[in-house]
Amino acid sequence: MRDEVIRRARGAVAALVLAGLVVAPWVVDDYTTAILARTLALALVGVSVALLTGVAGMPTLGQTAPYAAGAYACVVVGSRISDVGVVQLAVAAGAGAVLAALTVPLVVHARGVIVLMITLAIGELVVTILGRWRSVTGGTDGLAGMPAVRPFWGLPPLASDQARYLYTLVVVATLVGAALLLLRTRAGLLLRAGRDDETRLRASGHRVPLHVSGAHIAAGAIAGGAGSLLVVAQQYISPADFGFDTSALLLLGVVIGGTASIGGALVGAALVIAVRDWLFGVLPGHAPLVLGALFVATVYLLPSGVNRARVRLRASSAAPSHPQAPPARDAATVPELRA
Amino acid sequence: MMAVVAAGTNRIDPYVIPALDGVAYGLLVFVAASGLVFCFGVANILNLAHGTLYAIGGYTAAALLDGGWASLALALAVGVLAAGAAGVLLAGLLTPVATGNHLTQALLTFGVALAGGSLLVAGFGPDDPQVRVPAALEGSVVVAGHRYAAYRLVFIVVAAAIAAALYLVVRRTRAGMLVRAAVDDAEMVACLGVSPARIRAGVLAAAGALAGAAGVLGAPIIGPGTDTADTVLLLSLVVVVLGGLGSMAGTLLAALAIGEIQTLGVALLPSAAPFLLFAAMAAVLAVRARGLASRWGAT
Amino acid sequence: MPHTTPWHSRALGATLLAVVLTVGTACGDDGPGPSASGSIKVGLLASLSGTYQSVGTEIRDGFQLYLDTHDGKLGGRRVDLVVADEGNGAQTAVPAATKLLKQDRVAALTGIVGGGSVAGVTPLLEETKVPLVGSNGRPELKDVSRVWHTSYLSDEPGEAIAQHVRDTVQGSVYAIGPDYQGGWDELRGFTDTFVKIGGKLANSDGKTTFTPFPATTNFTPYFARIKASGAAAVYTFYAGSAAVDFVKQYAQSEIKDVPLYAAGFLTEGGVLNAQGDAARDIFSVLNYSPDLDNAENRAFVAAWKAKHDGSPTTYALASYDAAAVLDRAIGAAGSDPTPEAINTAIGQLGQIASPRGTWQFSTTTHSPVQKWYLRQVRQDGRALSNTVVGDLATVGR
Incomplete structure (x- = not known):
């Protein structure tokens, strides 16, 4: 009964937020619209982080890698082949998926903090390559001056902050909707089941690594798509956009939003990025201090969540002192991921 | 014959100093990271503010060192105390999330690191401060026909002594026994009547003290500055995870390996320098994870 | 279905962040360019936190020194200096510059430590038609029509x-x-x-x-x-x-x-x-040393030392000169110094007397021809x- 009420309330809140986002460009100034568009792109990467962290049980710091691949692929296509948004989006998502597929062998067997470190390494390596592959990426100073995007064949190019924002919003809504639908399918259920009890799922004959690989590639495609949106929203990209700060903030945003919930992750990541960007504008010199204090405060405002550790002190089961123990993904390093 | 010998020395010769320096660098990373091993292995805390504890030591050294031996002793004492106290403070802040999950701890400690880092810069200024080592160590000495910084040579000895002392403490004392027991079975230790909050405070104080000591002694090598905390945190996380999340010996090996990769590896393969650290880490971790998974699959 | 954190407490955390945001966005949005009272808004973007903080503070202080020694006026107009933090690079510089250009509607932008940040800001300059008088980083740019630098080209x-x-x-x-x-x-x-x-x-x-x-x-x-x-x-x-x-x-x-x-x-x-x-x-x-022997430099170094420890750097000097450039350009832009008019006026400045010695903008690169x-x-x-x-x-x- 209570669950039903909460579910409806959440639906209502989601509808309200969406309505607010649709009318926003007519209510707020150009600055806010431009920042919202950029934030939405990053929040979509947050969704892909949540898909891996919360749903598949693999906390990641490396989603900036497919995000970057998508963004740079989109620029290459945009400046040489096509200025049509859906084409760029498809190419970017494909590039993200390919990069994610290439890194699957590195992450598919790892769990918990080990995944965090492997994905961190992947992200850093990609940023290093981007900085050095100057003929394509423009090096560390980045690329600007891409031609304006037209969303679809025959439509005019996106020339104003409002237009760019609405295009971003439509794409984000579509991709998030697709991700939500995907999670309702059998594949989504199996993915969550694997996160909750990998041993039992394996015992019943399911191939957990296959599900995890699929989720990794799907998350890569979403992050890649978000990359093409960053190009639209910001009209400039550089390796700095895909650095460690971005992946750390996205992961923390997803933690704030609730790792297992796609909507929560979207809101959490968007809020963290927006607060950071806003602080750098209004409190010059004090942004890191205030942002840090806000993170600490947020932990204290989520007391029931952080206290309700279902798996108390079971960390040792994943420590290398018991290498024979099954690397249960849920038990030690990310216990809150049990839904 | 003579020519062959000369050619052989010449080929090895340019790598003597990098190899030696890799030991100094690796030992520094080990002392800096050793506290993080305790956080992880004993208290099960993912502490992203660990680099900030090192930076506290580094700034203390810069503020107190004046080129004399007495100031070095003073800086070491103050740095260890200050960073240890910061560790206790952190343990207090961590109380509500201590039994929780690593990601929430990461959120909290990342926040502390961000705020703490900017407080340090606000207090000590944005410029890298000057670090003045005792005058006797300021110059360089000749090692195998090459000049090498005297301070780093002495640091190798001191850091090796710290590593040995750590080993003895963990192996031979009651505190060390508790630590090893907690790594193996935390619930067991809780049953012994040692309060988890006290273990946590003790562990973070020890971690802070070690990081502070590393910060003071390592200030002439990885000096205090706006990016110090990030650099040290990243290197520490890398060696702790590579070392197996809770093993001192593993961490020492990983630290020495990282030290050599960052110096000897760079000297041998300069064009690969930007990729060496992370490529090596990702490869080792992925292979090890695959090994665990396959062993599990076989049983 | 039980959730990791009860959604209401998660919402509380989210609300905290959201309130912080709305309080901020609610305030401030004035008209573009000079206001009726004869003052003019100038935006200064520099790294005031992070890795490049020491350079960023020099840039802010150099510009402020020029204002302090010139009654807070540029081109006879009282300056409303809006400062924003560039952070470590383009990822934080672009949103901060967006605020200066699209919310504060500054008439000119100055500062910027990193070359990548400048590259990231240029599309915004093109869109808002505001000139940048940069005082440090200078990337390779295809179009410099609105970009001027008082520093140097990196090569x-x-x-x-x-x-x-x-x-x-x-x-x-x-x-x-x-x-x-x-x-x-x-x-x-x-x-x-x-x-x-x-x-x-x-x-x-x-x-x-x-x-x-x-x-x-x-x-x-x-x-x-x-x-x-x-x-x-x-x-x-x-x-x-x-x-x-x-x-x-x-x-x-x-x-x-x-x-x-x-x-x-x-x-x-x-x-x-x-x-x-x-x-x-x-x-x-x-291009500079504090011991250069000329009248402008003696005055500059004396004024700097009266406010700060130590001698001024080339970073502070470039920012001081950026203020000098804006001073003359705003004065030459007439009764209505729009961003476009200021940009045109910068192109016609000719020789600029500076503590580093006299220099002028190159007509092709828009950076100094200097000794x-x-x-x-x-x-x-x-x-x-x-x-x-x-x-x-x-x-x-």
Whole structure:
């Protein structure tokens, strides 16, 4: 009964937020619209982080890698082949998926903090390559001056902050909707089941690594798509956009939003990025201090969540002192991921 | 014959100093990271503010060192105390999330690191401060026909002594026994009547003290500055995870390996320098994870 | 379905962040350009936190010094200076610049430490038609119609010192620098010119050695290679913490007696204090030194020392000059100094008197045509300072 009420309330809140986002460009100034568009792109990467962290049980710091691949692929296509948004989006998502597929062998067997470190390494390596592959990426100073995007064949190019924002919003809504639908399918259920009890799922004959690989590639495609949106929203990209700060903030945003919930992750990541960007504008010199204090405060405002550790002190089961123990993904390093 | 010998020395010769320096660098990373091993292995805390504890030591050294031996002793004492106290403070802040999950701890400690880092810069200024080592160590000495910084040579000895002392403490004392027991079975230790909050405070104080000591002694090598905390945190996380999340010996090996990769590896393969650290880490971790998974699959 | 955190408490956390946001966005949105009261809004974007904070504060203080010594006015109008934080690079600089340009609607933008940040801001300048008078980083740009720099192009210091190194050093020179755009440009400026006039590089393949940036904190392995190369001198460019590490380790290394030549940033400002005695005798090339003997510089240095510890740097000077440029341009832009009018006026300034000596904007690159000086780190009273020991080429295209 209570669950039903909460579910409806959440639906209502989601509808309200969406309505607010649709009318926003007519209510707020150009600055806010431009920042919202950029934030939405990053929040979509947050969704892909949540898909891996919360749903598949693999906390990641490396989603900036497919995000970057998508963004740079989109620029290459945009400046040489096509200025049509859906084409760029498809190419970017494909590039993200390919990069994610290439890194699957590195992450598919790892769990918990080990995944965090492997994905961190992947992200850093990609940023290093981007900085050095100057003929394509423009090096560390980045690329600007891409031609304006037209969303679809025959439509005019996106020339104003409002237009760019609405295009971003439509794409984000579509991709998030697709991700939500995907999670309702059998594949989504199996993915969550694997996160909750990998041993039992394996015992019943399911191939957990296959599900995890699929989720990794799907998350890569979403992050890649978000990359093409960053190009639209910001009209400039550089390796700095895909650095460690971005992946750390996205992961923390997803933690704030609730790792297992796609909507929560979207809101959490968007809020963290927006607060950071806003602080750098209004409190010059004090942004890191205030942002840090806000993170600490947020932990204290989520007391029931952080206290309700279902798996108390079971960390040792994943420590290398018991290498024979099954690397249960849920038990030690990310216990809150049990839904 | 003579020519062959000369050619052989010449080929090895340019790598003597990098190899030696890799030991100094690796030992520094080990002392800096050793506290993080305790956080992880004993208290099960993912502490992203660990680099900030090192930076506290580094700034203390810069503020107190004046080129004399007495100031070095003073800086070491103050740095260890200050960073240890910061560790206790952190343990207090961590109380509500201590039994929780690593990601929430990461959120909290990342926040502390961000705020703490900017407080340090606000207090000590944005410029890298000057670090003045005792005058006797300021110059360089000749090692195998090459000049090498005297301070780093002495640091190798001191850091090796710290590593040995750590080993003895963990192996031979009651505190060390508790630590090893907690790594193996935390619930067991809780049953012994040692309060988890006290273990946590003790562990973070020890971690802070070690990081502070590393910060003071390592200030002439990885000096205090706006990016110090990030650099040290990243290197520490890398060696702790590579070392197996809770093993001192593993961490020492990983630290020495990282030290050599960052110096000897760079000297041998300069064009690969930007990729060496992370490529090596990702490869080792992925292979090890695959090994665990396959062993599990076989049983 | 039970959730990880009850959604209401999660919502509480989210609300906290959201409230912080709305409070902020609710305030401030004034009209563009000059307001009716005869004041004018200028936006200053600089790294006031993070890795480049020391450069960023110099830039802010240099601009503020000009305002303080000119009644807070530029071109006869009271200046409303809006400061924003560039952070570590484009990822934070772009949103902060968006605020200055689209919410505060500044009439001109100045500052910006990083070249990547400038590159990220240029699409916004094109869109809002606001000029940038940058005072530090300058990337390669296709279109400079609204971009002006009072600093330099990154390859110019090396270009200016190459002839001197060629004439002075008996033997080959080893070139080493940080692996990012600024490093590539600084080193290319030197090596291209040096090789063209017959100099020989000691690097094994004739190519500059680039060190991972900012990851390199230990230069020992590179010094071993320099030793093995038998170089008679080293040319380098580093700034900030990397400059401190490089110089301190160089002085303790086996190549400590090999003469070190550098782009002036290696020993400029705060890093020189951190380097201490290790920096003694280093030769560097820069467009400014506080001991230059001219009336503008004496006034500038005196005013600076009245407010700050130590001497002004080239960063502060460039920002001071950016204010001077805006002062004259706003004055020349007439009764309605719109961003477009200011931009046009900057292009017609001609010679600009400055503490570094007189300079002017190049018509093609929109960066200074200026004289460069050879400096050496020497004892000056109790402290070390960069003392001018000679004039080098005048460079600018």
